[in-house]
Amino acid sequence: MLPSSDLFDLIHSMSKAEKRHFKIYVARNSRNGGSNYLRLFDAIDKQKTYNEEKLYDKTETTKYGKRLAATKLFLYRSILKSLRQSHGSKLVKARLEDMLTEAEVLFNKSLYKQSKKILIKAKKIANSYEAWNVLYKIVQQEINLTAYLATKKPLQELKALQDESGRLADIIRQEMSYTNLLGHANIIQRRYKRPMEAQQEDVMETTMKSPVMINEPIGIGLKSRIAYHQLHSIYHELHGQHPQAFQTLEEINGIWKEHSKIAEAQREDFVRTTVKLMISGLHSHKQYNYTGLIELLKVLPATVPQEGEKREMLVLILKFGYSLHTNGLKYCATLLTQIQPLLDTAKIDVLTHYQRIYLYHQLAIYYFLIQDFDNAVDRLNKVQDEEKYGFFISFRHFSRLMQLIAHHEQGNYSLLESRLRSIEHYIKAEGDLEEPERIVLKYIKDTLRAKNQKEEEKLLASLQKTVRNTIEKHPESPLKNSILSHWLSSKIGAAPLI
16 A cells, blocks of 8 residues: 555656646546546645545545545556656666667567667667666676577677676675665764764774775776765764865765766766765865856756756855855845745755755854844754754854854843853763864853953953964864854954954
């Protein structure tokens, strides 16, 4: 039986073009135009939230046939067939699978030479895109054909094909090893709280000590090389080693550049790693060709409409992040008019947790810099709600410090004492502050004890001098230093410290 909301979720994930294609598909492939399940399709499409009871209402059920459960299942399968048909021609693997089917049909009709011709074409495409699994199937069909084709050296050809089959099997096994290891690492990063418990730490260490992680898998295939570097990136992120994580992401981007044809075929993986490189770099204030990568993401064709919509969102978010990186607050304000409507819709859910948390980070920083402290606190709360996913670990203390500063700037002194106690408990549990953070925390404590405005002004002057010296000594946290610098400059009406 089909789970209750699966059909609703599938229908509401479809673009207008996909829905139109589905209705044409139904009209062509059913006797009565598929009236029962088209009515059901339209009814579910009109629902804003899934209402199973309304579909089972006696007055409604007769529209969809005698057995609603069967109609739902048939509709679900029909939609998948329609989607497969509408997107199949755009996917390399789908094209190859069709060619394999054609070759098999010709083989069964004893048209062996025609079958071989198709396999040769398919093999060339599969090799160029490193589609190892499909290539393995092609070679197996070629092996079957050797007994039926008149060739000069059949035994030698058979031996060469068997050797090729063995080599491909080894590559597939290696690729699977990296895929499995990456699966473990992704679960540890996304599902467990930080700091890691001993059991998760052991799993991560065991993953990195796997024999396949000793050396980069040159010559095995692009997917394995990408996974190898992704594993190193996750490991460095989990241990707060952000420069090393960024470096591994740079290496991934370099690999994609070397194999642009495969990058286009595997564009979802390419987009995912490219976005992560940009977010990692912008978050760490690294210098890089961000504008070039943003333009590349804009022009890269989308395989399906939903992918295109998600890409547009990512481009918007990355432009916003880059504008913050370059202090373009006016342009950020323009971009915010496009981002804001997305926050209150289901569209935001298409982003990964990593991408969504990054967006909340950037919005919190933007509002903090323009001194809209209510919105800054609201976004910082969102950031802290998502902390369990383990991203941007180095920002955890600082996000709480930004909230503390926001309440201080708003004059919420009744809240500050309890917030101070809360952050001190948090620090004891999660680890110490960095030097600039410690200095600002002390300043807020001292201002609460200040007897008059003159004492507060002295504390502020002392803070400015201390922070300037500290920033020069601790350049390893450029994002935090930049935020503190802008905050202090706004208080004293001077240019930023950095």
